């Protein structure tokens with residue numbers, strides 16, 4: 001058909017420039033510490049962010065609210081122990097990147113609930129991967145692996161090649177989650193990467209973890225409280241970084257052409273006892289340490305008040321004594337570096353807790 005004389009020829013029309021589609025990501029465990037920081041990071045990069053939330057009597061959105069992003073993320077009911085729940089979610093919410101951060105994440109509790117830890121931290125990963133493989137095999141997948149898999153350490157520092165020897169039901173389950181992710185990458189060519197992350201903390205850290213328990217307890221004492229903080233093993237050493245730095249590493253892993261596994265760590269290891277002292281310094285306390293084993297106590301020199309005491313109830317049936325990671329591969333391939341050291345981290349958390357205690 002001949003076009004009317006007044007019509008514009010197609011060749012004269014401006015060529016429409018396709019607007020790049022907004023990337024979409026899904027975060028399981030979005031209500032947790034890392035989930036909240038990762039959601040904030042992805043939003044700042046222009047992503048449409050979806051996340052899984054467990055349907056509890058009182059849904060936990062406090063961290064998303066603290067970061068001021070609760071109304072910018074799209075939440076979906078999700079429990080990793082429910083296969084059909086996962087199936088419907090992956091079918092109905094197609095995304096470019098899928099970050100699996102959900103877990104029963106408290107090591108101490110995993111001895112009381114070993115089957116649940118295995119189901120969520122181990123089988124949950126298989127449920128996700130197998131559903132993605134069937135419905136959305138191009139989706140890039142991140143698995144939250146952990147230094148806890150090293151357990152009884154076989155080499156110092158620990159790298160991606162160090163042998164695993166987990167020491168808790170949590171660590172055993174996470175080792176399964178790690179290996180099934182590697183296996184799906186190798187078996188089906190999926191873009192699946194594991195971040196073997198060493199401990200990372202923040203003012204949003206759950207209060208059952210030792211750093212937050214310390215900073216919150218010390219902040220209360222600095223505000224006039226008189227209850228010493230009861231702790232377990234003060235000699236265990238951890239490689240502590242800031243969670244905000246570590247979520248940047250997760251994102252960088254999924255931007256690589258090829259999937260791989262990466263250690264994220266600071267390379268500095270610190271005993272629990274020293275973390276207490278760093279937090280105390282930030283609150284203008286000076287600690288004297290006395291006694292040994294279950295008799296060990298820390299007292300504030302200025303007030304004579306007891307700040308920390310040992311309570312055997314917080315010792316674990318099997319302990320991970322020493323963790324220190326070598327993040328050379330992440331530095332080299334991802335250009336990733338932690339920006340906050342352990343002193344800065346303890347001070348950041350202690351001051352945030354001091355400000356929050358009325």
Ligand code: NDP
Pocket residue numbers: 028029030031032033034035052053054056060078079080081100101102103104105106120144145146147196197198199200201206
């Ligand atoms: P958190 O405990 O703060 O968050 C865990 C999240 O998982 C929460 O959102 C929780 O939901 C959710 N969750 C728990 N069980 C289920 C379930 N059955 N189905 C769906 N969601 C569930 O952990 P972090 O943010 O600190 O850690 C994130 C991930 O990284 C975890 O997998 C952890 O094991 C791993 N990891 C953490 C490290 C760290 O130092 N922080 C180091 C290495 C690995 P709800 O709010 O309802 O409880």
Ligand code: GDR
Pocket residue numbers: 105106107108146147148197198199200208209210211213230231232233234236237238272314315316319320
């Ligand atoms: P972790 O962290 O087990 O390393 O797991 P947590 O802070 O619980 O313990 C660290 C070390 O502190 C010792 N400790 C105490 N721990 C707690 N929680 N409470 C105490 O009172 C106490 N006293 C001493 C512990 O024995 C341990 O040696 C964290 C979690 O985020 C995991 O999900 C993650 O995989 C690993 O870090 C890397």
